[in-house]
Amino acid sequence: MVPDHLNRVWLKARDRLRRPGAGILLGTTSTLLLVLSLVGFSAEKSTEQGARKPSLLDLLDEVARDAEQKEAPPGLPPEVPKAASWSSPLARQCSGIDQSMRKRLLSKRRKLAQLRQSIPADPTNYGDRFRSNPWGQPIDPAPRVVVLHETVYSLTSALNTFLTPHPRDEDQVSYHTLVGLDGSIVDVVDPLKRAYGAGYSAFLGEWAVTNSEFDGSVNNFALHLSLETPDDGQGRTGNHSGYTAAQYDALALVLDGWLERFEIDPAAITTHRHVDLGGARADPRSFSWSDLQQRLAALGTMCHS
Incomplete structure (x- = not known):
């Protein structure tokens, strides 16, 4: 969801873009608004999460994976x-x-x-x-x-x-x-x-x-x-x-x-x-x-x- 303040920015920009000669600004403005939206969303998300630094377990969750899903081998794992x-x-x-x-x-x-x-x-x-x-x-x-x-x-x-x-x-x-x-x-x-x-x-x-x-x-x-x-x-x-x-x-x-x-x-x-x-x-x-x-x-x- 785009934050309210960015919605207001979009409405003002939309009114300006309806004026004659404003068409050339459309691509640039749309791109800018998309970036602003993402930045706003990221900031909002960071605020909600308290900008928590990922823990070791968080990082391992990103790079560690379960064993490939194949049919389990017969018997039990070998003992150490x-x-x-x-x-x-x-x-x-x-x-x-x-x-x-x-x-x-x-x-x-x-x-x-x-x-x-x-x-x-x-x-x-x-x-x-x-x-x-x-x-x-x-x-x-x-x-x-x-x-x-x-x-x-x-x-x-x-x-x-x-x-x-x-x-x-x-x-x-x-x-x-x-x-x-x-x-x-x-x-x-x-x-x-x-x-x-x-x-x-x-x-x-x-x-x-x-x-x-x-x-x-x-x-x-x-x-x-x-x-x-x-x-x-x-x-x-x-x-x-x-x-x-x-x-x-x-x-x-x-x-x-x-x-x-x-x-x-x-x-x-x-x-x-x-x-x-x-x-x-x-x-x-x-x-x-x-x-x-x-x-x-x-x-x-x-x-x-």
Whole structure:
């Protein structure tokens, strides 16, 4: 319904348009009135709703979907294999903060939007978060665990993989965000979407089966971040020289934002090595939890009760 004040505008305009020579204004005026009507309606609607900011559940309702309506597979969903317990290396910290580090990180946080680059993965390499499994049972799509990875090869190589279409399910792969050796941040998949970062995986005895032809994984409720591997670790097993200070800065800033936005406990930051149920993953190798602890503490993330 068009608001009363816009109806009055329309009546005045209509009278003017009836005068000789006013025909040329008809298209422009009609378009203007349509825009005004939409603006008025939007303002009226915002006032009625109190301009409420969408909650996480609202956003997930927009991007999460039920499992495709097919005939339910026979039997019951597979049970989650017994997974290793997780004891987070991160600890609550409210004191002993490195003030120079805090100043540096807060300065970077203010510029974070300008420092990030978005290079979306090919649509075959990510998907929606599901609200139900193939058996019609509800599953929670809200992100609640962060899985850390490494690229094994260069960041450019990882990006090329994500940008390449992969029609076969078994070839599809992606992370939400990549962090380069120079501290660059590249967002590849929207956090509200499901990245394919860990195949056969579980965390704290939980996984989600979204395709009855595959085992479950944490992907439906996980956020995935991968650190670029240094040159001496590319394609090799064992340890390497580790990640740069710039990478740990960028990692902490991305995690700080995710933890706040999705209300995730820092104890739910884990590794691909831990969630992998096949025992084939070792990443991120040579990762320093103490370097991450210092930075999250400097940002105030580790002082929440």
